[in-house]
Amino acid sequence: MAKVTVRFWAAAKAAAGVAEEPYDAATLADALTAIRERHPGELTRVLMRCSYLVDGDPVGTRPHETVRLAEGGTVEVLPPFAGG
Amino acid sequence: MAKVTVRFWAAAKAAAGVAEEPYDAATLADALTAIRERHPGELTRVLMRCSYLVDGDPVGTRPHETVRLAEGGTVEVLPPFAGG
Amino acid sequence: MAHGTHDHPGERAHHDPIRLLGIRDTPLSLDEVFRAVGDRAAGGTALFVGTVRNHDMGADVDALSYSSHPSAEMELRRVAEKVVANYPVRALAAVHRTGDLAVGDVAVVAAVSCAHRGEAFAACRQLIDELKHEVPIWKHQSFSNGTEEWVGAC
Amino acid sequence: MAHGTHDHPGERAHHDPIRLLGIRDTPLSLDEVFRAVGDRAAGGTALFVGTVRNHDMGADVDALSYSSHPSAEMELRRVAEKVVANYPVRALAAVHRTGDLAVGDVAVVAAVSCAHRGEAFAACRQLIDELKHEVPIWKHQSFSNGTEEWVGAC
Numbered sequence: 001m002a003k004v005t006v007r008f009w010a011a012a013k014a015a016a017g018v019a020e021e022p023y024d025a026a027t028l029a030d031a032l033t034a035i036r037e038r039h040p041g042e043l044t045r046v047l048m049r050c051s052y053l054v055d056g057d058p059v060g061t062r063p064h065e066t067v068r069l070a071e072g073g074t075v076e077v078l079p080p081f082a083g084g
Numbered sequence: 085m086a087k088v089t090v091r092f093w094a095a096a097k098a099a100a101g102v103a104e105e106p107y108d109a110a111t112l113a114d115a116l117t118a119i120r121e122r123h124p125g126e127l128t129r130v131l132m133r134c135s136y137l138v139d140g141d142p143v144g145t146r147p148h149e150t151v152r153l154a155e156g157g158t159v160e161v162l163p164p165f166a167g168g
Numbered sequence: 169m170a171h172g173t174h175d176h177p178g179e180r181a182h183h184d185p186i187r188l189l190g191i192r193d194t195p196l197s198l199d200e201v202f203r204a205v206g207d208r209a210a211g212g213t214a215l216f217v218g219t220v221r222n223h224d225m226g227a228d229v230d231a232l233s234y235s236s237h238p239s240a241e242m243e244l245r246r247v248a249e250k251v252v253a254n255y256p257v258r259a260l261a262a263v264h265r266t267g268d269l270a271v272g273d274v275a276v277v278a279a280v281s282c283a284h285r286g287e288a289f290a291a292c293r294q295l296i297d298e299l300k301h302e303v304p305i306w307k308h309q310s311f312s313n314g315t316e317e318w319v320g321a322c
Numbered sequence: 323m324a325h326g327t328h329d330h331p332g333e334r335a336h337h338d339p340i341r342l343l344g345i346r347d348t349p350l351s352l353d354e355v356f357r358a359v360g361d362r363a364a365g366g367t368a369l370f371v372g373t374v375r376n377h378d379m380g381a382d383v384d385a386l387s388y389s390s391h392p393s394a395e396m397e398l399r400r401v402a403e404k405v406v407a408n409y410p411v412r413a414l415a416a417v418h419r420t421g422d423l424a425v426g427d428v429a430v431v432a433a434v435s436c437a438h439r440g441e442a443f444a445a446c447r448q449l450i451d452e453l454k455h456e457v458p459i460w461k462h463q464s465f466s467n468g469t470e471e472w473v474g475a476c
Contacts, residue, residue, distance in 0.1 A: 010389055010460035011472030046475055056393070078391065080474035083418055083459035084285075084372045084430045084450060094235055094306035095318030130321055140239070162237065164320035167264055167305030168218045168276045168296060168439075202352050202371065208425055211375040214368070214446075216439060217356065221365040271362055285370060285450060292368075293443050 001026050002071045006035060008043075011079040012050060015043035023075075028052060028059060028067035031075050051078045085110050086155045090119060092127075095163040096134060099127035107159075112136060112143060112151035115159050135162045186248045188261035191240045191305070196263050201277045205259035210281035214292035218276040220269050224319075228312040234266045234275065237304035247298040251280065255291035258282055262295055264305060340402045342415035345394045345459070350417050355431040359413035364435035368446035372430040374423050378473075382466040388420045388429065391458035401452040405434065409445035412436055416449060418459060 001024045008016040016039055025031035036044045052059040052067075053076040059067055069075065085108045092100040100123055109115035120128045136143040136151075137160040143151055153159065188204035198217060205213055220232050248260055259281040269275060278296045282288040307319040342358035352371060359367055374386050402414055413435040423429060432450045436442040461473040 009391060009458075010462070011475035014472065046472075049475060053393075076391075078458055079460060079472060081455060081458050082461040082473035082475075083388070083390075083457050084454040093237060093304075094308070095321030098318065130318075133321060137239075160237075162304055163306060163318060165301065165304050166307040166319040166321075167234070167236075167303050168300040198356050199353055206373075206426065208376040211372060213371040213373065215371070216443070217367040217369065218365060218439070219360075219367065221437065222362040272360065283375065285372070289370070289443060289447050296439060 002069045002073060004031065004069045004071075004073045004075055006031060007074055007076045009076065009078050011046050012043060012077040015039065015041070015046045025069055027065050027069060028054060028075060029064035031069060032064060035077075046079055047077070049080050051080075052076065053078065086153045086157060088115065088153050088155075088157045088159055090115060091158055091160045093160065093162050095130050096127060096161040099123070099125070099130045109153055111149050111153060112138060112159060113148035115153060116148060119161075130163055131161070133164050135164075136160065137162065185252050185257045185259050186245070186261075187259050188263065189241065189244050189248055190263040191236050191244065191266060191303075192263060193265070193267040196265050196274045196277050198274070198277055201261045201263060201279050204261040205279045205281040207258040207281050209283065210258040210288075211283055212285035212288040213279055213281040214285070214288040215277065215279040216292055216296045217274055218296075220271050220273050220275060222271045224309060227315070229271060229309055230312045231268065231270065231310045232275075233268045233308045234264070235306050235308070236264070236266050240264075240304050243303045244299065247295065247302050250298065251291050251295045254294065255280070255287050256282055257287075257291055260291070260295065262299060264299070264303070266305070339406050339411045339413050340399070340415075341413050342417065343395065343398050343402055344417040345390050345398065345420060345457075346417060347419070347421040350419050350428045350431050352428070352431055355415045355417060355433050358415040359433045359435040361412040361435050363437065364412040364442075365437055366439035366442040367433055367435040368439070368442040369431065369433040370446055370450045371428055372450075374425050374427050374429055376425045378463060378465075381469070383425060383463055384466045385422065385424065385464045386429075387422045387462045388418070389460050389462070390418070390420050394418075394458050397457045398453065401449065401456050404452065405445050405449045408448065409434070409441050410436055411441075411445055414445070414449065416453060418453070418457070420459070 007020045023031050023034050055073050091104045107115050107118050139157045262278040264276045280291040310316045416432040418430045434445040464470045
């Protein structure tokens with residue numbers, strides 16, 4: 001288990017009601033399960049359309065259970081982009 | 085035979101050395117033959133790429149021998165367009 | 169194009185989407201053309217600006233002049249009407265310069281505003297393509313080696 | 323793209339064609355972007371301007387705000403580099419607005435100059451399409467009926 005900071009952006013931040021929260025999780029999949037348990041409403045719906053950065057790097061299409069989190073790391077939750 | 089004014093534009097005017105000339109011709113084909121006889125050099129080459137207006141209306145793809153000219157009418161010689 | 173109930177349904181009937189057309193011997197302004205196609209219902213404006221290049225067919229261009237036939241504005245309107253018939257155009261404008269131009273000067277500006285960007289790009293492309301083929305404008309180039317050319321004529 | 327012998331062959335090597343990129347919370351200027359892509363060797367500039375529409379999905383838009391992730395400028399550069407790799411771009415610029423915008427305000431301006439217009443249109447289209455998909459910017463809309471929406475999120 002690693003202590004990580006989860007940072008919510010835009011619609012995810014609005015749904016979470018906070019910009020960031022601490023979590024204990026070994027993988028991205030574990031962190032997302034913990035987030036859904038803590039925020040079972042709107043944020044859980046928004047998460048289905050989000051992409052993620054771990055320590056600033058895009059996770060892309062990697063399976064979330066294979067993305068290991070480091071102690072003191074960050075997970076960023078990015079809703080769909082809608083520029084222009 | 086009709087007395088018509090032939091008006092040269094752009095490259096055709098430069099090649100003819102005049103902006104307009106009078107011709108006697110019954111059809112557009114006759115007028116073009118007369119123009120080529122009077123200007124056998126550069127203008128004859130330019131004519132191969134020109135389109136024509138008779139009394140202001142585009143001749144388009146009509147055969148030139150079917151385009152009759154009216155007394156006092158005009159034939160305009162338009163080189164290829166090159167706007168932009 | 170989806171129209172909301174509060175989307176001023178009479179707008180297209182009352183306002184001609186053709187906002188500005190011109191063949192002019194004075195400098196062109198991109199800003200004037202963009203302002204002409206402003207439309208509160210349009211989300212996207214595609215514009216094309218043609219400028220005088222310093223080279224053509226491998227030769228250095230020194231100077232360039234455009235001239236036009238008196239029917240050019242009428243033909244430009246015909247082209248604009250075709251674009252408006254083919255695409256859901258909110259606003260359209262096109263101006264072409266005549267007279268003597270220097271390298272870098274603006275020769276033509278075309279702009280189309282639509283609700284969505286794909287339509288705006290396609291309509292602007294048709295506008296500039298047909299303008300070049302259908303509007304009686306002629307280009308005369310002078311090269312730094314002393315030669316000159318009527319573009320397309322010889 | 324044909325290069326003439328007098329066409330300053332070192333130009334592309336010395337000047338980065340990416341002239342201006344930005345994510346800004348201040349009003350955007352079409353003129354600034356057009357000046358940034360000025361290039362004596364370019365004959366055509368395609369531009370796209372995205373403005374705030376008064377309607378979306380049939381509802382009246384009252385206000386709109388854009389926010390961005392700190393990586394947005396870096397992602398915008400990545401998109402610009404892809405466009406430059408795919409097309410013979412002479413000059414490219416793109417700026418996106420953040421913060422609160424009103425109907426009619428300019429949200430984004432993208433511009434590409436090339437020697438020929440077909441390339442300029444295609445490159446500008448790729449630039450704005452990928453900007454919308456790849457750059458982490460978010461749009462929040464408020465409607466006149468009191469509802470609001472994070473575009474694309476729900």
